[in-house]
Amino acid sequence: MNTLIKPQIRAPFAKKHLLQILDLNRLEALELIERAEGFLPYTSIKEKKLDFLAGQTLINLFFENSTRTQSSFELAGKRLGADVVNMAVKSSSVAKGETLLDTAATLNAMGPDLLVIRHKSSGAAQLLARKVSCSVINAGDGTHEHPSQAFLDSLTLKRTFGRIEGLKIAICGDILHSRVARSNIMLLNMLGAEVRLIAPPTLMPTDADKWGVKIYDNLLHGIEGVDVIMALRLQLERMSGSFLPSPREYFRFYGIDREKIRVAAPHVRVMHPGPMNRGIEIDSEIADDPRISLIVDQVQSGVAMRMAILEAMASYEGGEDA
Amino acid sequence: MRKSKLFTNARIVAPNLNFDGNAEILVIGDVIAEIGENIDTPQDAEIIDCEGNCIMPGLIDMRVSIGEPGAEHRETLKSAGRAAVAGGITTMLIQPDTEHPIDDAAMVDFIIRRGRDASLAKVLSAGALTKGLNGEEMAELGLMSEAGAVLFSNGQNPIKDTKVMQRLMSYSCAYDTLVSTRPQDPWIAGNGNMAQGELAARMGLSGISANAEVIFANRDIVLAQATGCKLLLDMISSARTIPIIENAKADGLDVYASVNVHNLCLNENDVEDYRTFAKLNPPLRSEDDRVELISALKDGIIDVIVSGHDPRPPEEKRLPFDEASFGSSALEVLLSASLSLYHNGHIELIDLVKTMTLNPAVLLGLDSGKIAKGAPADLIVVDLGYPLRFDASELYSKGKNAAFDEKLLQGKVLQTYVDGEKVYDIETGHI
Structure with a gap:
């Protein structure tokens, strides 16, 4: 038996699904992070198994390739005692032309309790949530949102700084195509951080200035005095063509390296949702420096955060739908 | 020969005449024969009482x-x-x-x-x-x-x-x-x-x-x-x-x-x-x-x-x-x-x-779209105030994909005439 006190069973969570950040209010967001903090000790001890979700079934439905998010949800589900099924989409009927809703109906008939979905289309999780009776957790939909990533980033920040409110955070890179950025913008704003967005103008969403953030096309101006820099992954197909001329030009002006972060706060920490393109959006010297990089902490927070999300959604008892 | 039709008790909306007011319309065969009041009507004409609703092209x-x-x-x-x-x-x-x-x-x-x-x-x-x-x-x-x-x-x-x-x-x-x-x-x-x-x-x-x-x-x-x-x-x-x-x-x-x-x-x-x-x-x-x-x-x-x-x-x-x-x-x-x-x-x-x-x-370049003597009798009777909760599942169209689905609307066609022939009536459906 482990020596830790088992996290307390909480009151049921008020929401059934986790589809996008703005479906939650501030208190609910804080509650999720708090629940995750209770699970954190379980990520570093030998006896990790709990029984919150014993007898429940979690289906991982990943239409896009993923290593860390899928295994993170899988581990989280298993540590809570759930039966976890990973649907291998590539070899399934989806590859044979079945639509998302047909797949949803089939899965629904199997009676899962939790469905974690990643899909290339924005809004796919919402569509699924309307058609199945279980809880749906969005693990990334197109260029819309990736809420569990934003939550694990906030959990990491809270562990590092003890707070989120008032932190100056620069999100840097391909904001336009980033679901991680969208979820982080909404969540960090909600939690009272000061958010700045830095991107080449071709990779900044239209009207992003209406999101209550400051917009920069110059990295040095954007990271001046910030506590945290979140670098985003630059997709290979966008490194050249009409978004950007070349990876090396991008690194020269937007890559996070030791020279550039001098203008940030002295205690600046750097985050990255992974997987990294070393030497393009982030220099290895930064990524591997434990005094600066929070990248390993993010992965560690990920499992605890997803345990909290799964447990919270599973505890939903009705009332307010979604 | 088709029966003549006299539309009475109607508000006529005729953009071609720049006229919006009460009048009668007489349809003989497939064309509009007369617009006005107290129209000289053939004995056997069918009288269509529009009950104060609108007639428009x-x-x-x-x-x-x-x-x-x-x-x-x-x-x-x-x-x-x-x-x-x-x-x-x-x-x-x-x-x-x-x-x-x-x-x-x-x-x-x-x-x-x-x-x-x-x-x-x-x-x-x-x-x-x-x-x-x-x-x-x-x-x-x-x-x-x-x-x-x-x-x-x-x-x-x-x-x-x-x-x-x-x-x-x-x-x-x-x-x-x-x-x-x-x-x-x-x-x-x-x-x-x-x-x-x-x-x-x-x-x-x-x-x-x-x-x-x-x-x-x-x-x-x-x-x-x-x-x-x-x-x-x-x-x-x-x-x-x-x-x-x-x-x-x-x-x-x-x-x-x-x-x-x-x-x-x-x-x-x-x-x-x-x-x-x-x-x-x-x-x-x-x-x-x-x-x-x-x-x-x-x-x-x-x-x-x-x-x-x-x-x-x-x-x-x-x-x-x-x-x-x-x-x-x-x-x-x-x-x-x-x-x-x-x-x-x-x-x-x-x-x-x-x-x-x-x-x-x-x-x-069409001769329709108007209420005029000799024009085709393509006419609709419209209840401007008809309350409607638009329901896409009830459409006659094969496409049930209506962006207006479930919207609350006001106004509906009651009867539709093409070339003087009634082809739709809200009471009885298509003719």
């Missing part, structure tokens, strides 16, 4: 897509005709982008003949500007015109090549025909899914910038000026296009514009929650755009309201937003939805009706 919908031939599961001329007359539309103009494009005289002839046989509403055919709508080779505009095509268009596909566009517009002048273009720069629009803006950015959907419309509207107007072509800018959606059209008209160019009824009544927020029924092209834009479009309609800068009817089966709509087809089933909602502009005090009833009757008739 049957609507002419300049933009209807169907699936026949080749995609009859989407819509046939028969099903579209049933939907049309139930919505007060007595004439519909079929777009050339059918499964097999209407790009030669035989296809035009097919649509017209098939329409005559199968459709309760009158059917007109547009012709494709280019062969197979490929945007490159000119289609036989002259022969199609001779076969009865009343307008030429490349459907939803804009002609990218400016030189080709210029030659088409120039060539069309020989047949004095109306050329309709969808002003949307395909490179800027890309594979956009909704209006570009904050909402699209937040939803993670690629946007269609208003620049796409402004650039191509400008291009086509420049070409219209150069060639003298009679140009219809088909379904404009952005407030920024309005001054361009206004200037072209002020310069005396033969330039006209239409607007999709959806863009007058809905805005981008209807797409929220990834509602694919509201995925339209042109996209629903901001509330500011909507309000400006209404003003432009009122000011006569926009000439015509169209339904943009585009029926889509569930397998094309019940998909993630970026995979779903554009389009909304709208024949049965054109009148009810556009009446909201009148109910909300944006526009006089007679001016509103004009944009769906007289204006399209003049543009297309």
Whole structure:
């Protein structure tokens, strides 16, 4: 038996699904992070198994390739005692032309309790949530949102700084195509951080200035005095063509390296949702420096955060739908 | 000989007479014989008491897509005709982008003949500007015109090549025909899914910038000026296009514009929650755009309201937003939805009706769309106040994909007459 006190069973969570950040209010967001903090000790001890979700079934439905998010949800589900099924989409009927809703109906008939979905289309999780009776957790939909990533980033920040409110955070890179950025913008704003967005103008969403953030096309101006820099992954197909001329030009002006972060706060920490393109959006010297990089902490927070999300959604008892 | 009909106790809305008031209409055979009071009526005439409701010319919908031939599961001329007359539309103009494009005289002839046989509403055919709508080779505009095509268009596909566009517009002048273009720069629009803006950015959907419309509207107007072509800018959606059209008209160019009824009544927020029924092209834009479009309609800068009817089966709509087809089933909602502009005090009833009757008739060179002695008796009886919760599942159209689904509307057609013959009655359905 482990020596830790088992996290307390909480009151049921008020929401059934986790589809996008703005479906939650501030208190609910804080509650999720708090629940995750209770699970954190379980990520570093030998006896990790709990029984919150014993007898429940979690289906991982990943239409896009993923290593860390899928295994993170899988581990989280298993540590809570759930039966976890990973649907291998590539070899399934989806590859044979079945639509998302047909797949949803089939899965629904199997009676899962939790469905974690990643899909290339924005809004796919919402569509699924309307058609199945279980809880749906969005693990990334197109260029819309990736809420569990934003939550694990906030959990990491809270562990590092003890707070989120008032932190100056620069999100840097391909904001336009980033679901991680969208979820982080909404969540960090909600939690009272000061958010700045830095991107080449071709990779900044239209009207992003209406999101209550400051917009920069110059990295040095954007990271001046910030506590945290979140670098985003630059997709290979966008490194050249009409978004950007070349990876090396991008690194020269937007890559996070030791020279550039001098203008940030002295205690600046750097985050990255992974997987990294070393030497393009982030220099290895930064990524591997434990005094600066929070990248390993993010992965560690990920499992605890997803345990909290799964447990919270599973505890939903009705009332307010979604 | 068909029985004569006397419509009494009616409010007549006749834009061609600039008349909105109480009068009687006598229909003999398939034409309007008399308008006025205490009309000298044949003994055996059927008296139709309109109970104070409105009579207006049957609507002419300049933009209807169907699936026949080749995609009859989407819509046939028969099903579209049933939907049309139930919505007060007595004439519909079929777009050339059918499964097999209407790009030669035989296809035009097919649509017209098939329409005559199968459709309760009158059917007109547009012709494709280019062969197979490929945007490159000119289609036989002259022969199609001779076969009865009343307008030429490349459907939803804009002609990218400016030189080709210029030659088409120039060539069309020989047949004095109306050329309709969808002003949307395909490179800027890309594979956009909704209006570009904050909402699209937040939803993670690629946007269609208003620049796409402004650039191509400008291009086509420049070409219209150069060639003298009679140009219809088909379904404009952005407030920024309005001054361009206004200037072209002020310069005396033969330039006209239409607007999709959806863009007058809905805005981008209807797409929220990834509602694919509201995925339209042109996209629903901001509330500011909507309000400006209404003003432009009122000011006569926009000439015509169209339904943009585009029926889509569930397998094309019940998909993630970026995979779903554009389009909304709208024949049965054109009148009810556009009446909201009148109910909300944006526009006089007679001016509103004009944009769906007289204006399209003049543009297309039709003798319908009006209430006049000798004109075809295409008439509708409308209850302006009829309360309606629009239910897409009850549509006559095969396409149940209506962006107006579940909207509360006011006003409904009670009876529809085509060439003096009753074809629809709200009590008894189709005749």
